[in-house]
Amino acid sequence: ALGLELSPPPAPAGNYIGAITYGKLVYLAGHGPSDADGKYRKGKVPSEVSLDEAYGAARMVALNMLATLKKEIGDLDKVKRVVKLLCMINCAPDFKETPKVANGASDLLVSLYGDSGRHARSAVGMATLPQTMPVEIEMIVEVED
Numbered sequence: 001a002l003g004l005e006l007s008p009p010p011a012p013a014g015n016y017i018g019a020i021t022y023g024k025l026v027y028l029a030g031h032g033p034s035d036a037d038g039k040y041r042k043g044k045v046p047s048e049v050s051l052d053e054a055y056g057a058a059r060m061v062a063l064n065m066l067a068t069l070k071k072e073i074g075d076l077d078k079v080k081r082v083v084k085l086l087c088m089i090n091c092a093p094d095f096k097e098t099p100k101v102a103n104g105a106s107d108l109l110v111s112l113y114g115d116s117g118r119h120a121r122s123a124v125g126m127a128t129l130p131q132t133m134p135v136e137i138e139m140i141v142e143v144e145d
Contacts, residue, residue: 004063006063006066006067006070007035007036007063007064007067008036008067009064009067009068009070009071010031010032010034010038010064010067010068011038012029013130013131016029017029018031018068018071018072019068019069019071019072020072021072021073021143024080024142024143024144024145025083025140025141025142025143026069026072026073026140026141026142026143027138027139027140028065028068028069028138028139028140028141029068029138030086030088030136030137030138031061031064031065031068031136031137031138031139032061032064032129032130032131032133032135032136033057033058033060033061033064033133033134033135034060034064035060040131040132040133041053041057041060041133041134042131042132042133042134043090043132043134044090044091044092044128044132044134045089045090045091045092045095045101045134045135046091046092046095046097047092048134049134051097051100051101053134054089054101054104054134054135055100055101055103055104056104057101057104057133057134057135058087058101058102058103058104058105058135058137059104059105059107059108060104061104061105061135061136061137062104062105062108062109062137063108065105065137065139066112069139069141073143078143078144079113079116079141079142079143079144080116080141080142080143080144081113081116081119081141081142082109082113082116082117082118082119082139082140082141083119083120083140083141083142084119084120084121084139084140085102085105085106085109085119085120085121085122085137085138085139086121086122086124086137086138086139087101087102087105087121087122087123087124087135087136087137088124088125088126088129088135088136088137089101089102089123089124089125089126089134089135090126090127090128090129090132090133090134090135090136091125091126091134093125093127095125098123098124098125099123101123101134101135102121102123102135102137104135105137106119106121
């Protein structure tokens, strides 16, 4: 209904898997803002990437995590609850708007799942991230049997 499309899930960039199911919980590895061709958005917030651009990057990360989640569980309608996000923002030491960046992912998940998309969350600043991407996010989701 929102007109969103999922790209193929991004391939892991190292010796790990994108998602693992343990009981009713699915743990998603850190994902970044990569497009369908695997190219990452890059830059430090706010000197190279604006707050609005970083918000959009976090939204892109949420879509990438949903693509990985769909591959893991087969159907996104099986999502019972988004439990937790860990949002890491590549930012200047004095940047204080990390929650606003993380809202890019949170707002998308709530728009898709309503109250079941509301989650616990951390939004923390980092000195750097892989590929110099502006944001990396991990997610934990509860799924139906």
